[in-house]
Structure formats: C-alpha cells, structure tokens
Amino acid sequence: EAGVAQSPRYKIIEKRQSVAFWCNPISGHATLYWYQQILGQGPKLLIQFQNNGVVDDSQLPKDRFSAERLKGVDSTLKIQPAKLEDSAVYLCASSSSSGAAYEQYFGPGTRLTVT
Amino acid sequence: AQKITQTQPGMFVQEKEAVTLDCTYDTSDQSYGLFWYKQPSSGEMIFLIYQGSYDEQNATEGRYSLNFQKARKSANLVISASQLGDSAMYFCAMREGRGYTGNQFYFGTGTSLTVIP
Numbered sequence: 001e002a003g004v005a006q007s008p009r010y011k012i013i014e015k016r017q018s019v020a021f022w023c024n025p026i027s028g029h030a031t032l033y034w035y036q037q038i039l040g041q042g043p044k045l046l047i048q049f050q051n052n053g054v055v056d057d058s059q060l061p062k063d064r065f066s067a068e069r070l071k072g073v074d075s076t077l078k079i080q081p082a083k084l085e086d087s088a089v090y091l092c093a094s095s096s097s098s099g100a101a102y103e104q105y106f107g108p109g110t111r112l113t114v115t
Numbered sequence: 116a117q118k119i120t121q122t123q124p125g126m127f128v129q130e131k132e133a134v135t136l137d138c139t140y141d142t143s144d145q146s147y148g149l150f151w152y153k154q155p156s157s158g159e160m161i162f163l164i165y166q167g168s169y170d171e172q173n174a175t176e177g178r179y180s181l182n183f184q185k186a187r188k189s190a191n192l193v194i195s196a197s198q199l200g201d202s203a204m205y206f207c208a209m210r211e212g213r214g215y216t217g218n219q220f221y222f223g224t225g226t227s228l229t230v231i232p
Contacts, residue, residue: 042225093160106162
C-alpha cells in the first residue's frame with residue numbers, strides 16, 4: 001500500500017511570495033490533515049478535511065493560508081503572501097474512517113524556508 | 116491548559132536498556148485515544164502505538180508498550196532493549212471526540228531520545 005505522498009520536499013522562497021504544497025493521501029482514507037511543525041515543536045493542526053468538506057480550520061491563518069480538497073482525494077495548501085514565521089515543515093496526514101484508532105499516517109513533509 | 120505534556124526535552128539511554136518517555140494528557144472526554152509517534156531526523160512521523168480510553172490492557176507493539184494510567188492521565192511509552200535506530204524525536208498525541216468527523220488531534224512538544232552505544 002502506497003503511503004502519503006507530498007511535494008515538493010523542499011522549498012525556499014522570499015517573503016511576500018506565494019507557495020503551494022500538494023498532498024495525496026493513502027487510497028481510501030477519507031480524512032486528511034495539514035499540520036505545521038516549527039523547528040523544535042510538535043505538529044500544529046492547520047486544517048482537517050473529511051472527504052472534500054472542512055471539519056476544522058480553527059488554527060488556519062485564513063488571511064494568508066488556504067487549502068482545498070476538491071474531489072475528496074488529493075489536497076493543496078497555499079500560502080500567499082509568505083512571512084518569515086511561516087518557515088516550518090508542513091506535514092500532511094491521512095486516516096481511515098474505520099477502526100477504533102483512526103491513527104494518522106504522515107507523509108514525508110515539505111520543508112519551507114522563507115527568506 | 117496544555118492538552119498533551121511531555122516534560123522530558125531530551126533523554127539518553129544505553130543500547131539494550133529500557134527507557135520510559137513520559138506523557139500526561141488533559142481531557143474531559145470519556146472517549147479518547149492516545150498515540151505515540153517517532154520522528155527520525157528524516158522528518159517523517161511514524162505511528163508506533165495506540166491506546167484507547169476504554170482499553171483495559173496496556174497496548175504493546177513489539178518492543179514498544181504503553182503504560183496507561185487513566186486516573187493519573189498518563190500514557191508513558193516504554194521502549195525495551197533500545198537500539199541505535201531508536202534515536203529520534205518521540206511525540207505523544209491525543210485524539211478527542213467520537214467518530215472520525217468529530218476528531219480533534221493534539222500533539223505534545225516531543226522528547227528527543229539518544230541511544231548511546
């Protein structure tokens with residue numbers, strides 16, 4: 001079974017530029033999550049999708065961040081315009097809707113550096 | 116209040132010894148789940164072990180076991196027979212809510228484990 005795919009793996013941009021990250025979850029996983037992980041900290045949930053609907057985006061800075069999951073499969077997270085404090089690893093995860101655990105499976109992440 | 120607290124920023128353990136990584140949690144839900152993830156220097160989060168709030172037995176997965184003390188709201192990870200490849204960041208996480216549509220996930224700040232040869 002293929003894991004969660006993310007691209008790009010690394011991105012360097014200047015502040016005020018735009019950037020987009022892509023995630024393809026494990027096949028059949030209805031729930032998709034985007035996390036921001038700043039160096040030395042634990043992941044912070046940005047947005048959670050159930051199929052193509054948003055379940056939780058309470059910690060998404062909506063003035064600059066946006067995300068979509070149009071067909072309930074892959075997802076894109078965008079930052080426009082980027083700030084220095086957006087430098088972080090952006091992790092995508094997915095989980096199944098069956099079973100008791102609903103454990104999340106993570107992709108390799110995209111390391112963003114804003115200069 | 117923090118949902119997940121990991122008080123050990125860094126830990127060292129001798130190869131082949133056992134080590135316990137601490138985790139306490141805060142929730143008023145009756146139904147919740149507790150997870151441990153490993154994050155090597157490569158950055159990918161690897162699921163290790165899960166404990167449900169209604170599970171009476173402590174979870175075990177190979178060399179990993181979860182010491183679940185519900186009254187104390189603690190969910191410590193025990194790694195037995197440490198290996199050099201166990202050197203990584205370890206994150207404790209909690210899922211609140213019933214059913215996948217209402218799940219909220221929270222992560223701790225992590226513990227950096229170094230295994231010494």
